[in-house]
Amino acid sequence: MKIGVIGAGFVGLVTAACLANNKNKVKCIEIEKNKIKLLKDKKLPFYEPGLKKLFDKKFNKTLFFTDNYDDVNNLDLIFITVGTPYNTKGVNLKYIENSIKDILKNYEDKKLLIIIKSTVPPGTTAYLRKKFFLQHKNLTLINNPEFLREGSAVDDFLKPDRIIFGTNQKKENLKQVIRLYKPFKCRRFVLSYEESEIAKYYSNSFFASLISFSNQFAYLSDSLPNCNFKKINETLMSDRRLNIKSSVPALKNYLVPGIGFGGSCFPKDVLGIKKTLDNKKIHNSLIKSILKVNSEAINHGLKIIKRNFDKRKIICILGASFKENSDDTRKSRTISIASKLKQLNFKFDIIDPEVKKIGSFKCQPFNKKSIKRYEYFILMTKWQEFSGLYKISFASNVKIIDFRNFFEVDKFKSNKIKLISLGSSALS
Numbered sequence: 001m002k003i004g005v006i007g008a009g010f011v012g013l014v015t016a017a018c019l020a021n022n023k024n025k026v027k028c029i030e031i032e033k034n035k036i037k038l039l040k041d042k043k044l045p046f047y048e049p050g051l052k053k054l055f056d057k058k059f060n061k062t063l064f065f066t067d068n069y070d071d072v073n074n075l076d077l078i079f080i081t082v083g084t085p086y087n088t089k090g091v092n093l094k095y096i097e098n099s100i101k102d103i104l105k106n107y108e109d110k111k112l113l114i115i116i117k118s119t120v121p122p123g124t125t126a127y128l129r130k131k132f133f134l135q136h137k138n139l140t141l142i143n144n145p146e147f148l149r150e151g152s153a154v155d156d157f158l159k160p161d162r163i164i165f166g167t168n169q170k171k172e173n174l175k176q177v178i179r180l181y182k183p184f185k186c187r188r189f190v191l192s193y194e195e196s197e198i199a200k201y202y203s204n205s206f207f208a209s210l211i212s213f214s215n216q217f218a219y220l221s222d223s224l225p226n227c228n229f230k231k232i233n234e235t236l237m238s239d240r241r242l243n244i245k246s247s248v249p250a251l252k253n254y255l256v257p258g259i260g261f262g263g264s265c266f267p268k269d270v271l272g273i274k275k276t277l278d279n280k281k282i283h284n285s286l287i288k289s290i291l292k293v294n295s296e297a298i299n300h301g302l303k304i305i306k307r308n309f310d311k312r313k314i315i316c317i318l319g320a321s322f323k324e325n326s327d328d329t330r331k332s333r334t335i336s337i338a339s340k341l342k343q344l345n346f347k348f349d350i351i352d353p354e355v356k357k358i359g360s361f362k363c364q365p366f367n368k369k370s371i372k373r374y375e376y377f378i379l380m381t382k383w384q385e386f387s388g389l390y391k392i393s394f395a396s397n398v399k400i401i402d403f404r405n406f407f408e409v410d411k412f413k414s415n416k417i418k419l420i421s422l423g424s425s426a427l428s
């Protein structure tokens with residue numbers, strides 16, 4: 001099949017490379033000059049495990065890059081994967097609308113499927129159809145939310161948990177996209193536009209709410225003596241109603257207290273659904289609380305830092321990306337913590353295996369030798385590289401604040417290392 005993917009971001013590039021690997025011919029359209037130059041030079045604009053291998057294999061064979069829409073009439077279907085950032089007025093649909101306008105400028109009446117993969121607030125796909133598509137009888141518009149997670153995006157795309165097709169048009173219009181997704185083994189759902197859009201927000205808000213839920217209780221156990229939140233969490237995990245097998249960590253990845261969620265999706269999608277509920281005058285205090293608890297996580301973390309670290313020594317901040325196995329720093333909690341520490345006149349360095357710069361702060365690569373010179377550490381991102389910290393023989397006494405409940409307490413038995421985990425009596 002001949003496929004167009006609009007936007008070579010995290011979702012677009014992964015979609016394009018994975019589909020190009022499935023015997024399709026894929027053209028990726030990107031308007032940002034620096035990005036398209038990199039891509040045409042066979043370079044990726046970001047780090048994502050497994051992507052480079054697919055990209056190199058299919059580059060200029062079944063995977064092509066362009067900065068224009070000239071070729072839209074030669075395509076069978078087009079995925080729109082442009083950003084939908086949140087601003088004060090709500091989710092900004094400008095990039096989606098511009099890409100549709102550019103498609104239509106070049107479009108000559110022929111059968112074509114346009115698929116919205118970007119995350120859009122409920123009601124958007126119907127609105128877009130009414131605004132742009134009603135006079136084009138040969139154009140079909142579908143909503144097909146994407147659930148991949150950065151850091152495991154290629155794997156998630158190739159082995160999805162579910163595929164959702166949202167349509168308010170005739171089901172037979174879905175034939176081609178159903179055929180395209182045939183190699184993927186998972187459950188399919190044919191829903192309305194609105195159900196499909198809500199399903200995406202339902203999922204992201206659910207996982208974000210687990211993080212804030214866990215944090216709410218972690219703040220309490222930090223304020224009391226004798227608490228180890230890992231143990232408290234295990235009591236919940238053993239509840240058979242949750243059906244968590246120990247081999248499948250599922251909820252365990254989200255019901256973990258810490259410094260809160262960042263990244264390009266959870267913060268903007270929870271805000272997006274809050275705004276949608278606001279607009280519809282529907283009670284939304286539960287959703288608002290997810291954000292409130294998340295923003296409190298930074299102040300809570302600062303209290304722990306102030307209690308344990310003095311300003312004369314340099315702190316080593318471990319991790320800049322919003323999560324492990326990614327170099328994405330959008331809404332990373334490290335930037336929030338680093339900015340506050342700077343205001344408070346703390347001195348710090350930031351170490352990250354992939355990120356070179358975050359905001360105005362330069363990062364250093366991870367190096368076991370150079371790390372020995374620090375006495376204070378704050379763990380912000382769960383990079384595997386940091387997991388062996390307990391094995392390092394430090395010259396002096398060391399304090400580690402674990403903001404992700406990443407380290408196993410039992411491994412830190414050495415007298416020289418004091419491990420302080422958020423949620424475990426850190427402020428009692």
Ligand SMILES: NC(=O)c1ccc[n+]([C@@H]2O[C@H](COP(=O)([O-])OP(=O)(O)OC[C@H]3O[C@@H](n4cnc5c(N)ncnc54)[C@H](O)[C@@H]3O)[C@@H](O)[C@H]2O)c1
Nearest residue numbers: 007009010011030031032082083084095099118119146150
């Ligand atoms: N990043 C994720 O993990 C993830 C996961 C699931 C869903 N989503 C959703 O997918 C969408 C894209 O997210 P992302 O992280 O890939 O965004 P991104 O910002 O990384 O990429 C978007 C790309 O689209 C390009 N673009 C913008 N307007 C364009 C146009 N008119 N024509 C061609 N290219 C254009 C931008 O230059 C950019 O490279 C968002 O709605 C997001 O919520 C993201």
